[in-house]
Amino acid sequence: MTRAWLAPTADGPVRATVRVPGSKSITNRALLLAALADGPSLLRAPLRSRDTELMAAALRALGVRVEDRAGSGGEDAWLVTPGPLRGPAEVDCGLAGTVMRFVPPAAALADGEVRFDGDLRARERPMGTVLDALRALGTDVRPTGENPAGLPFVLRGRGGLPGGEAVIDASASSQFVSGLLLSGARYERGLTVRHSGPPVPSQPHIEMTVAMLREQGVAVDDGTQDVWRVEPGPVRARDLDVEPDLSNATPFLAAAAVTGGEVRVPGWPERTTQAGDAIRGILAEMGCAVELRDRTLVVRGPGTLRGVDADLHDVGELTPTVAALAALAEGPSRLRGIAHLRGHETDRLAALAAEINGLGGDVTETEDGLVIRPRPLRGGGWRAYADHRMATAGAIMGLVVPGVAVDDVASTGKTIPDFPGMWAAMLEAKETAVEGV
Numbered sequence: 001m002t003r004a005w006l007a008p009t010a011d012g013p014v015r016a017t018v019r020v021p022g023s024k025s026i027t028n029r030a031l032l033l034a035a036l037a038d039g040p041s042l043l044r045a046p047l048r049s050r051d052t053e054l055m056a057a058a059l060r061a062l063g064v065r066v067e068d069r070a071g072s073g074g075e076d077a078w079l080v081t082p083g084p085l086r087g088p089a090e091v092d093c094g095l096a097g098t099v100m101r102f103v104p105p106a107a108a109l110a111d112g113e114v115r116f117d118g119d120l121r122a123r124e125r126p127m128g129t130v131l132d133a134l135r136a137l138g139t140d141v142r143p144t145g146e147n148p149a150g151l152p153f154v155l156r157g158r159g160g161l162p163g164g165e166a167v168i169d170a171s172a173s174s175q176f177v178s179g180l181l182l183s184g185a186r187y188e189r190g191l192t193v194r195h196s197g198p199p200v201p202s203q204p205h206i207e208m209t210v211a212m213l214r215e216q217g218v219a220v221d222d223g224t225q226d227v228w229r230v231e232p233g234p235v236r237a238r239d240l241d242v243e244p245d246l247s248n249a250t251p252f253l254a255a256a257a258v259t260g261g262e263v264r265v266p267g268w269p270e271r272t273t274q275a276g277d278a279i280r281g282i283l284a285e286m287g288c289a290v291e292l293r294d295r296t297l298v299v300r301g302p303g304t305l306r307g308v309d310a311d312l313h314d315v316g317e318l319t320p321t322v323a324a325l326a327a328l329a330e331g332p333s334r335l336r337g338i339a340h341l342r343g344h345e346t347d348r349l350a351a352l353a354a355e356i357n358g359l360g361g362d363v364t365e366t367e368d369g370l371v372i373r374p375r376p377l378r379g380g381g382w383r384a385y386a387d388h389r390m391a392t393a394g395a396i397m398g399l400v401v402p403g404v405a406v407d408d409v410a411s412t413g414k415t416i417p418d419f420p421g422m423w424a425a426m427l428e429a430k431e432t433a434v435e436g437v
């Protein structure tokens with residue numbers, strides 16, 4: 001059992017410039033598409049964290065070369081050289097939704113047997129939809145554990161797949177759609193994915209998938225709601241600069257919000273498909289000054305934060321940060337449209353309610369979200385439940401509530417290589433304010 005991490009309390013307004021590592025969602029899509037491409041691709045400034053290292057390892061296991069390289073400016077890069085996909089191979093998904101939902105549709109193209117497993121919690125994450133779709137498309141997939149509809153399982157590839165049409169219920173995760181689309185162009189007849197069921201969450205992530213496919217020369221028709229058609233054809237190799245991870249920027253921006261400070265994040269894209277961009281509107285609604293200037297996002301916190309009524313269906317990833325902000329605001333908040341968060345790294349609705357209430361808060365779970373009423377809070381234990389975003393939410397709380405002890409800060413390594421170091425550097429920075437925000 002590792003020692004808890006005592007979240008540092010800010011001794012005044014936080015003023016810092018924070019460089020955020022690359023986007024998990026872009027890095028793992030880029031790795032997978034590079035593995036299916038018609039030549040080598042250089043991915044510059046990729047995220048190096050547990051989720052992306054697991055994706056790289058999965059692709060290497062299938063016969064793809066993923067090598068460390070420096071880009072032309074000396075920046076960190078991954079050179080991906082595709083090869084024929086083949087088994088036998090073993091894929092460790094860890095707790096990464098992008099690995100467990102994106103790799104099996106690619107592995108269905110491999111020649112040979114591919115075994116998938118992951119963390120214990122990963123065995124509980126929704127997965128059956130992808131496996132049923134692959135079966136319906138002609139892949140042999142069999143469970144190898146107790147869960148008939150998830151990890152662990154074995155997939156026996158025959159070196160190709162006819163493709164066609166898959167009708168799925170993607171209401172539990174947009175990744176079911178993204179995973180199938182990413183490999184669909186390499187199926188003989190391409191792939192049509194048709195969603196049937198309650199609304200699909202996290203739409204921007206599907207838009208990111210479609211945009212990245214198009215950038216690699218794949219024809220995608222997304223003109224009809226809940227239907228996506230990927231034409232068969234080559235995936236063109238492409239060198240790419242990975243954008244900073246905007247969702248991972250949010251705890252740092254929250255530090256400005258809750259301390260009345262100012263945090264700048266350089267490299268913020270003017271236009272992006274990343275869901276995390278929505279934090280700008282949420283922070284503004286809560287009373288922050290938010291300005292995107294020359295690709296640097298500047299957030300200045302107010303004296304007191306306002307509560308929000310927010311539908312986070314499209315941007316569920318932001319919920320732990322927004323819930324922490326809401327618990328530290330002056331009025332009540334309601335977060336809606338996020339029932340699917342019960343299937344994330346942990347049941348995030350239950351976890352947020354339990355941990356905020358454990359500090360003296362007043363949070364109730366609704367069918368599809370949370371109602372958060374600010375209360376005076378006290379220090380205490382904060383369980384991360386192996387969830388990187390629960391750990392960073394605990395760090396936000398600790399900035400203004402002395403004595404918040406996060407049990408598993410190492411869980412942040414899922415998507416941030418050195419979160420405690422970055423957090424400490426932010427608190428030590430003491431920069432001066434910029435004009436005009």
Ligand SMILES: O=C(O)C1=C[C@@H](OP(=O)(O)O)[C@@H](O)[C@H](O)C1
Nearest residue numbers: 025173174175201202205316317
């Ligand atoms: O495709 C992606 O990169 C992601 C899609 C979303 O998943 P869900 O649709 O399961 O929420 C998001 O929450 C996750 O962090 C990353």
Ligand SMILES: C=C(OP(=O)(O)O)C(=O)O
Nearest residue numbers: 095096097098317344345
């Ligand atoms: C839901 C998330 O991750 P995953 O990609 O594992 O689904 C997340 O990062 O908030």
